[in-house]
Amino acid sequence: MLALDFSFLTPAVISGYIVKGFIFSLQLTLIAMLGGIVLGTLLALMRLSGRPWLVVPAAGYVNTMRSIPLVMVILWFFLLIPLVIGRPLGAEISAIITFTLFEAAYYSEIMRAGIQSISRGQVAAGYALGMSYRQTMGLIVLPQAFRNMLPVLLTQTIILFQDTSLVYAIGAYDLLKGFEIAGKNFNRPVETYLVAALLYFVISFSLSMLVRRLQQRIAIVK
Amino acid sequence: MPMIEMNNVSKWYGRFQVLAECSTQVEKGEVIVVCGPSGSGKSTLIKCVNGLEPFQQGEILVNSISVGDPKTNLPKLRARVGMVFQHFELFPHMSITENLSIAQVKVLGRGKDEARERGLKLLDRVGLRAQADKFPGQLSGGQQQRVAIARALSMDPICMLFDEPTSALDPEMINEVLDVMVELAQEGMTMMVVTHEMGFARKVAHRVIFMDQGRIVEDDKKEAFFGSPRSERAQQFLSKILHH
Amino acid sequence: MSSWDWQVFCKDTIDGEVVPGCFGGAGDVTYLDWLLSAWGWTLSVSALALVVALALGSLMGILRTTPHRGLVLLGNVWTELFRNIPLLVQIFLWYHVVPTLIPPLRGVPSFILVVIGLGLFTSARISEQVRAGIQSLAGGQRMAGLAMGFTLPQTYRHVLLPMAYRIIIPPLTSESMNIIKNSSVAFAVSISELTLFALQAQEETSRGIEVYLAVTGLYFVSAFALNRAMLFVENRVRVPGMIGGGGH
Numbered sequence: 001m002l003a004l005d006f007s008f009l010t011p012a013v014i015s016g017y018i019v020k021g022f023i024f025s026l027q028l029t030l031i032a033m034l035g036g037i038v039l040g041t042l043l044a045l046m047r048l049s050g051r052p053w054l055v056v057p058a059a060g061y062v063n064t065m066r067s068i069p070l071v072m073v074i075l076w077f078f079l080l081i082p083l084v085i086g087r088p089l090g091a092e093i094s095a096i097i098t099f100t101l102f103e104a105a106y107y108s109e110i111m112r113a114g115i116q117s118i119s120r121g122q123v124a125a126g127y128a129l130g131m132s133y134r135q136t137m138g139l140i141v142l143p144q145a146f147r148n149m150l151p152v153l154l155t156q157t158i159i160l161f162q163d164t165s166l167v168y169a170i171g172a173y174d175l176l177k178g179f180e181i182a183g184k185n186f187n188r189p190v191e192t193y194l195v196a197a198l199l200y201f202v203i204s205f206s207l208s209m210l211v212r213r214l215q216q217r218i219a220i221v222k
Numbered sequence: 223m224p225m226i227e228m229n230n231v232s233k234w235y236g237r238f239q240v241l242a243e244c245s246t247q248v249e250k251g252e253v254i255v256v257c258g259p260s261g262s263g264k265s266t267l268i269k270c271v272n273g274l275e276p277f278q279q280g281e282i283l284v285n286s287i288s289v290g291d292p293k294t295n296l297p298k299l300r301a302r303v304g305m306v307f308q309h310f311e312l313f314p315h316m317s318i319t320e321n322l323s324i325a326q327v328k329v330l331g332r333g334k335d336e337a338r339e340r341g342l343k344l345l346d347r348v349g350l351r352a353q354a355d356k357f358p359g360q361l362s363g364g365q366q367q368r369v370a371i372a373r374a375l376s377m378d379p380i381c382m383l384f385d386e387p388t389s390a391l392d393p394e395m396i397n398e399v400l401d402v403m404v405e406l407a408q409e410g411m412t413m414m415v416v417t418h419e420m421g422f423a424r425k426v427a428h429r430v431i432f433m434d435q436g437r438i439v440e441d442d443k444k445e446a447f448f449g450s451p452r453s454e455r456a457q458q459f460l461s462k463i464l465h466h
Numbered sequence: 467m468s469s470w471d472w473q474v475f476c477k478d479t480i481d482g483e484v485v486p487g488c489f490g491g492a493g494d495v496t497y498l499d500w501l502l503s504a505w506g507w508t509l510s511v512s513a514l515a516l517v518v519a520l521a522l523g524s525l526m527g528i529l530r531t532t533p534h535r536g537l538v539l540l541g542n543v544w545t546e547l548f549r550n551i552p553l554l555v556q557i558f559l560w561y562h563v564v565p566t567l568i569p570p571l572r573g574v575p576s577f578i579l580v581v582i583g584l585g586l587f588t589s590a591r592i593s594e595q596v597r598a599g600i601q602s603l604a605g606g607q608r609m610a611g612l613a614m615g616f617t618l619p620q621t622y623r624h625v626l627l628p629m630a631y632r633i634i635i636p637p638l639t640s641e642s643m644n645i646i647k648n649s650s651v652a653f654a655v656s657i658s659e660l661t662l663f664a665l666q667a668q669e670e671t672s673r674g675i676e677v678y679l680a681v682t683g684l685y686f687v688s689a690f691a692l693n694r695a696m697l698f699v700e701n702r703v704r705v706p707g708m709i710g711g712g713g714h
Contacts, residue, residue, distance in 0.1 A: 067643075067689055068682055069650035072659050076682075079674045163551035168654060169665070176555060190566050191556050197551050204550035274609050301615025311610030315628045315705045324624055359707020377615065450698035 008186045009195065018184075022180025024092060028174065030163045032099035036160075037153065039100065040107030045137065047112055058108075065105035067074040071169050073102050078170045091172035095164075103160055110152050114145030158207050162200065175199070223286060225250045225381050225412045226271060231280035233266065234438075240266050241277065242436045248381070253413045255423040255444075258433035259401050259459060264416045265308075267433065269416065272296075272303045283331050287379055301329050304382040305376030308390050310366040312358035318369055320346070322376050330377065337376070344372035348402050364395030371402055381412035388419060418463055425447065432456040474673040475501065475680070482671075497667055497677075504663035505684050508540025509658060511580055511649045512688075516642055518585025519592050526589060528622060538542055541593060548590035554651050557583040561655040580652045595637045600629035632703055639696040643689045650685075660684060 010203040035211055046058035065073065082088045118141050126136030146153075165176040183192030226248040233241040240263050243448065248254050256264045265281045269275040270282060273289045273296045281288040287299055312321050322341030326332045332340070345351045348368040350361075358366055367387055374382060384403065388396045399437050407413055407426035417423070423430055430447040432440035440447060451457050475498040476488040488533075490496045522544075530541035548556070560583040565571045603626060611621030653662035664681040668674040 001625040024518060031613070067647075068684055069661065069685060071650040072664065072678065072685065075664060075668075076678055077659075079668070079678065150500055155688055158550075162550075165552040165554045166651065168554060169661075176552070190563050193555070193563050197555050200549045200552055200555055201547070208546075208550065272613060274612060297612070297615045297617045298622075300613055303613075305610075305613035307606055307610060307613075309606050311606045311627075313607070313610070313622070313625055314708060315632065325616065328620060328624065329615040357706040357708075359705065361707075373614070 004191055004194075005188065006191050006195070008188055009182075009191070013182055013186070018175070018178045021173050021175040025164045026176040028092075028096055028099055028164045028167070029157065031096055032103045032160055032164075033157045035100035036103030036107045036196065037171070039104035040109075041142065043104060043108035043161060044115060045109040047108070048115060050103035053213050062105045063104055063107055066109075070102060070163055071166050074169050075096050077101075093172045094170060095167040095174075099160070099164070100168045103156070106156055107153065110149050110156060111145060114149035114152075115141060117148055118144050142160045147218070152216065154211045154214070155208070158204050158211070160203060161162070162204060162208075166202075224248060224283075225252070225285060226414065227283040228271075229281050231267070231270060231277050231278040231282060233263075233270065233275065233279075240436050241270070241288075243280070244433075244436075244438050245280075246431060246438060246441055247375040248412060248414055249423065250412055251410045252428045253407045253411075253426050254415065254429050254431060256414065256416045256433060257418055257420075257423070257459070257463075258316055258439075262433040263436040264433045265385050268385050268414060268416050271383055272300045272305060274300075274305075294318045297329070301325070301377055302380050304377060304379030306367070306370050306374055306382070306384045306387045310358070310363070310370045310390075312366055312373070314358050315357055318350070321358065321369060322332055322373050324374075326376055341372070341376055344375050345369070347375075348372045348397075362395060362396045363391045367391065367395075367399045368402055369420075371399070371406075375406075381414070382406070384413065384415040386415065386416050386418075420448075420460075420463060432459065434459075443460040471612050471673055472676055474676050477671065479670070481588075483506045494558055497671065499667075500667065501660075501663055501680060504658055504660045504681075505688075507652075507657055507659040508646065508649050508684075509578075509688060511577070511584065511652055511657065512646045514581040515584035515588060515649065516645050518581060519588035519641075519645065521589075522604055523589035523592025524596050526593035527600070528627075529660055530593065530597045531600045531626075532618070541597075545590045545593045547595075548586050553587045553648055554654055555585070556587050559583070576655050579651075580655060580657055584645065584648060584652070585685065588641060588648070589650065591644075592638070595634045595641065596630065599634035600626055602633055603629055615709065616688055635696065635703075639693060642696065643691055646685065646688050646692065 026078040042064060043058045046054040048063070049055060065141075068076075074095065078091065079099065080095045081094055122144070123136055123139055131139065164174055167174050169175060171177075179192040179196040180189075183189035224247040228246050231241055231244045232239065244263075246254075248283065256268065257310055258264050266275055270277050271284065271289065273294075277290060280290075282302060284299060288294055289296075312318075313324070314321055316324060317336060319341055322344065323337035326337035327334055342354060343352060345354055348371060350365055350372070353361060353365060353369075358369070361369065364441065371387075387403070388399050391399065396419070399418060403413075403415070404424065405427050415422070415427075425433055427444045430440070430442060430444055431438055432447070432451065432453070432455075434453075439453050440451055440456050442451070447456075448460075451460060456461065473484055475496065476486075477497055478485055478490060479495045479497060479500055485494060485496050487489075488496055489499045491498050495700075526541040526544045528541075529537040530545070532538065557580060560579040561576055564579070565574065607625055607629070611625035614617070616624065641673045649659060650661040652659050653665060656662065660681045664677055667677045671677065675704060
């Protein structure tokens with residue numbers, strides 16, 4: 001039985017190894033969330049457009065992304081992006097592009113459900129006021145769908161935050177990587193993995209508590 | 223010795239009091255109708271009788287066994303007290319025959335064939351023998367409730383509790399259920415019935431209990447209750463229900 | 467990378483020579499052999515983890531619906547714990563941390579540790595579904611069971627669970643498909659499954675696209691087969707008269 005010793009985790013070590021990775025994990029989460037929601041909303045609108053030339057590619061894209069393991073998607077993009085743009089790309093940039101495109105598929109399913117939950121009467125009311133499709137969607141339907149789905153979108157973002165650890169597959173420097181390198185350099189892998197797990201847990205758990213609160217609030221407003 | 227005896231039963235949900243010092247008795251062979259506005263606690267009261275709802279104060283004795291006593295074997299007690307629910311609560315994944323026999327086999331330890339025989343006999347009695355192999359979802363509400371009564375009877379209960387047995391039914395199905403209940407009452411079954419069906423009360427009830435805000439406000443012989451209820455609330459309630 | 471080269475799978479993994487018939491004989495292993503064995507590992511990890519997840523997830527989900535506060539708390543803590551730590555971190559915990567802290571576990575093969583890790587991670591999600599399934603039955607069925615004289619365990623066994631499981635077959639299906647996808651993190655602790663094969667074969671052969679396509683295809687096939695199997699089960703246990711059921 002070995003004694004746990006966390007004393008090597010000094011502020012200097014933390015700022016030297018962990019902070020850099022933490023910042024990247026947060027960046028990756030935020031960019032993929034914002035980009036994913038925008039792209040996902042577009043995909044959802046395509047799927048609900050009723051025009052086969054929009055529905056089929058959007059559905060194909062979403063279903064393909066959703067049936068491949070994220071790790072494989074990360075590997076695919078890491079392999080393909082350099083072939084497409086003709087020069088190698090850093091693991092971090094590759095990860096940001098991958099996660100944005102991958103999460104778009106999941107966010108689009110949420111937005112699709114959100115849009116479908118808005119009654120047809122709302123759309124009719126928009127048109128009856130003389131609004132265009134764009135106005136009806138942008139001013140009437142999407143704001144309501146977005147508000148109703150906010151808890152689910154945030155829950156997906158918590159999953160996204162946890163999934164960022166999978167950039168391990170291409171060696172990008174994220175939060176987990178920071179802990180791993182610190183653990184190797186100080187020969188304290190057990191302690192670093194424990195602290196990493198604790199940190200991920202505290203962040204995910206507190207966010208999920210916030211989402212739960214938000215859900216109750218929305219339920220009351222409804 | 224009464225079949226059901228309640229002494230000063232009180233119950234709270236958090237700080238909200240749902241039952242306040244309710245006391246009454248049901249003698250063997252008696253039929254008691256419990257009525258009152260919604261939220262008056264009548265459904266809660268009847269669920270306390272077989273311990274489906276816990277209560278914090280007072281005592282309830284069924285056949286001299288204390289329901290609130292932690293040492294009481296509640297499953298054993300409940301097996302002898304039949305209960306019929308507002309929403310039937312047949313087991314949707316079992317056929318009608320299985321619904322009637324499962325508890326006989328698993329709780330009373332009867333043989334499968336014996337349980338099936340008994341179930342079919344009771345189905346006959348409620349006029350649904352032909353539906354024996356169907357599933358609950360394939361029956362109408364009235365038929366489901368008659369099966370539910372047969373299911374309760376299959377355990378050879380010493381008394382029966384009915385929790386608004388007709389209030390989830392379409393109007394044209396209410397009578398087929400009430401007919402079964404009237405027959406049961408006339409055979410001498412001890413019954414405690416939460417219902418707004420005053421016709422049923424007039425026909426077979428011995429006493430009527432009126433509840434309001436968790437209290438038993440009236441507990442009268444049927445004739446007295448319908449003749450001249452003492453409380454204003456009961457008068458108001460009756461006039462609303464009867465002119466309905 | 468201008469043209470396809472599917473012959474890559476027929477190559478021997480050691481000397482890179484193309485083997486006639488694509489399957490290696492005695493002592494020789496082609497990339498095709500390796501791919502199929504990797505598929506086997508993916509399926510084994512997934513199947514065993516699913517068993518662990520179903521057993522523990524059901525137990526925890528059930529505990530969370532009982533009237534006993536202590537059991538509810540146990541189920542809640544379990545679920546939150548295994549749901550809020552990334553799967554990869556959990557796998558690392560099982561692989562690097564647990565055997566160090568609990569010496570008797572030192573000899574346990576990493577395959578088993580991954581099965582436990584993936585199983586417990588997924589059990590948290592299944593616990594959520596089982597709880598939701600039981601709670602969707604409303605209180606009436608529980609009361610009806612108890613009123614018939616069933617004990618609480620009997621009420622779960624005969625009344626609540628048979629319906630709850632039928633209700634949650636669709637989410638259980640997608641969770642089972644997720645397990646196949648999530649088993650890919652096993653590459654991180656050197657289980658020779660599909661993703662690790664993809665990484666290594668890509669590096670050795672430089673035919674990344676062919677290798678990735680084959681691996682992705684096998685993930686597709688596995689998930690699709692599982693989906694069909696679950697649909698078959700769903701149809702088999704369908705209750706007549708229920709929504710989508712057989713009718714009159």
